[in-house]
Amino acid sequence: MSKTAEIVDDAERRHDLNQYLTFVLGRETFALGILSIKEILEYSAPTEIPMMPAFIRGVVNLRGAAVPVVDLCARFGRPSAAVTKKTCIVIVETRVEDESHVIGVVVDAVNEVLEIPGTEIEPAPSFGASIRADFIEGMGKVRGKFVIILAANRVLCVEEMEMLTHAAASGDVVQPAA
C-alpha cells in the first residue's frame, strides 16, 4: 500500500472511530461504535433454541449462516419490550484475540449514525447508571443529553454468555419441566 493511501485510510479509520449508531431500548438511548456493526436487519422471529436463558432469543438465518440473537433488554436484566414495526436486529461482530463472533442484537428502534468526538465523551460513572458499569464504554454528549456508549466486547462477551447458557441448560436437567 502506498503512503498516501495509508494516510487516507488512517484518516478514514479515525473518522469511523468517532462514528456511532444510536438506538432505543425501552426509553433509553444507547450507542455502539460503527466499526463493530456489520448490518441492520428487519426483525424476523428467530428460531428458538431450547433451554436457553431469556437473553438468548434464538438464531436467525443470515445468508446461510446461523447467527445467534441476543435480547439486550434481557441481558441488562430488564423485561423485554414487545416487538413492533420498528424493532430491528443489529448484526454486530466482536473480536476476541483472533476469534471473531457474529451476533445479532434485538433493539426497539434504530435512530441514526452520528459523530461523537472524543472530547465529548465522558468516562462511565462508577455507579448510578441503569446497567452494569463494565458494559459502558463511555457517556457521549449528544445535543445536551447523555447516551450510553456500549462496550460491545463486554456486553456480547461470548465466554460469559457461554457460561450463562450452560448454567441454564444444566439447570433444566436437574429440574425437568413437568
Added chain:
Amino acid sequence: MTDSALPTFIAESRELLREMEAALLECEQGETGAEAVNSIFRAAHTIKGSSGLFGLDGIVAFTHVVESVLDRVRANTLQMDRALAAILLECRDHIEHLVNAVADGKSDDVQLATRGESLLQKLSARAGGPAAAHTTASTTPVAPAAGHALWRIHVQFHAEVLRNGMDPLSFIRYLGTLGDIVALKLLTERLPGAEEFDAEACYLGFEIELASSESQQRIEAAFEFVRDDCTLQVRQKGTAASEVVADRREADTKESKASKSSDSRSLRVDGDKLDKLIDLIGELVTAGATTTITARKAGLSELNESTLRLARLVEEVRDQALKLRMVQIGPTFSRFQRIVRDVAREIGKEIRLETGGAETELDKTLIESITDPLTHLVRNAIDHGIETAEVRRSRGKNVEGVVRLDAYHDSGSVVIEVADDGGGLKRERIIAKAIERGLITDGSSLTDSEAFALIFEPGFSTAEQVTNLSGRGVGMDVVKRNVNALRGTVELDSKEGEGTTVRIRLPLTLAIIDGFLVGVGNSSFVIPLELVEECVELGDEHRSADGDQRYINLRGAVLPFVRLREMFSLRSSASRRESIVVIRCAGQRIGIVVDDLLGEMQAVIKPLSRLFSRIRGIGGSTILGTGQLALILDVTSLLDLCLNTRQTQAAPRRALMD
C-alpha cells in the same frame, strides 16, 4: 527447478515412504513377497530420482545406497530377513527425516548427516558395503556384463529454460545418479557478444559422456522436465548392449507402463477446492428445496415435474460430491502397525496388530480428526490392556498379545473398534478410584457399563504407575471429548481377564445428512433419517394421562417415549393430534412425541455458534426451504438427557455424565 514443485515432491515422497513402511513391516513379519520388495525398491528409486531433480544431493546419496541393497534383494542375491528389514526400516525413517528437513528448509543438518553415515555403516555391515553392492548388482543375472555402457549425450538447452524456472545443472546432477559422468564438454558456440547478452537467457549446451548400466529410455527420462526446452540426443557409444540389457529395458518399460496406468486413474486435488465444492452443493440443496416449495405453491404440474427431476439430480450430485471426500481407513490402520511395533518393543511386550475392515470408507476430515484418539486408545491397549509375557503365560494365554483394529458400517454410522485380549478392566478398582477422586459416592448401584463409563471422566486414570506412554491422568476424557466433537460416541466393553473393546461410533460425514422434519408448536426439528424406524400415532389414552405412564405398547414391546415439548420446555400448548417417531439409537429404541410429521429432507448442517457449545440434545441447525432455521436433534445426547432426567427423578444424586 521451481520451488512450487517442491511441495508436490514432499507430499509424494511422504506417500511413497508410507508405502515403503507398510511393505517393510510385511517383510519384517516374514512375509517377503516379490511384490513387497518391488514396492520398496520402487519407492526408494522414485524418491532418489525426484530428489536428484531438485539437487538434493544428501537424499540422493543416501537413498542410492539403500536402493543398491534393495536391487540385490530384488535380484535374489541378498536374502530379505527380519534383521535387514529392521535396518531398512531405520533407513526409511532417515529418508523421512531428510525429506522433513527439506520441507522445513533445513536440508544441511549436520546431526542428520552423521546419523545417515552410521546407518549406512550398519547397512553395509549387514549387506556387504555400498561399493560391493554396486559390483554385485552389475554382475547379477538381471544385468550381466552391462558393464557400464558408454553413452554420448548431446544436449542444447533453449534460451527460455531459465525463464521457465529450470536449472540445467540439476539435470546433469541427476545424470550423476544414473551412472558416472566420464567426460563433460561445455558448448559455448551460441554465447553472444557482451552487448547482446541477456542475463535471463540460457546459451549453454553440454556434451556428456556417461558410463551407465541404465537403458536409453531411463537416461532420456532424466530430461523429461525440459523435453520441450532442449534439443536432446542420446547415443550409445562403444560397447554393445547385450540381449539381457534389452530384456531389462523391456521389463522397465512394462513396469513404468503399469505404474502410469494406475496413476492416471487417480487425481490429486486440493482439499480446499473440495470443501468449496461441498459448500456450494450445500447451498444448491437449500436453493433447490426453496424452488420445490415455490413450485408446489404455484401449482403448475410441469414446473413441479421439472423441479422433482432437478431435486433428484441435485441429490445424486450431492452423493457423488460427498463420495469424493470419502477415503478408506486402511492406510490409517496400517500406520498403527509401526506404532504397535515400536511401542511394544519399547516396553518389552510381544504384540501383534490385526486389522479388519480396511476398505471401510469415511469422510477425510473425520479420518484426520480420529487419528489422535485412536493412537491414544491403541497405546492404552498396549500399555495397560495387554499383560506382560509372564502374566500371560501364567494365565494360560498366548504369550503374544493381540490388538485388533476394526471398522465397519452400522445403520448410517461408522464404527471403529479398538480391541485387546489383555487383562480387561477391574470394576472394583474403577469404582474405588472414582470414589477416591470424588466422582461418585457409592458404586454398588452402578451397572457394569456405567462403571466402565467412569474412565472417560476427566482426571481419571487407573494405571498404577505413570509410564512414558500413557497414564498421566489425561487421556480417556480427551478421547471422549474429541469423539463427541465429531458428533460421535464412545462405548466400552470389558471382561476381566479376557480383554477390552472400545467402540467409537461416528457419523459418515460432517456436511449433509438426510433428515426427517418434525414440528412441535411453531418450531421445527430435524431427526437424522437413518435413526428413524417408523412413525405411529399417539393414542388418546396416553395423551390425557399426562402423568406417569411414559411408554406405549408397540406390537407387544414396551416403547418408552419423551415429549419434545416438555424436554425442551417449549411454550406452545399441545396440539390435537400427536405422533410418535420411533428411533433406534445405540441399541435402544425410544419414541419421540411431536405434533406434526413434515417429511424427509436433505439437511445441510450449519454449525451453531460457540454460544451453544454446551447445549445438549441439539447437534446443529439447518436452513429450510422457506429460509427459516430448524434445529437438528442430536439423538445420542438427547437419550443421555432422558436417562439422566429419569435417574434424578428416581433417586436424586449427582449426575454421572458431565
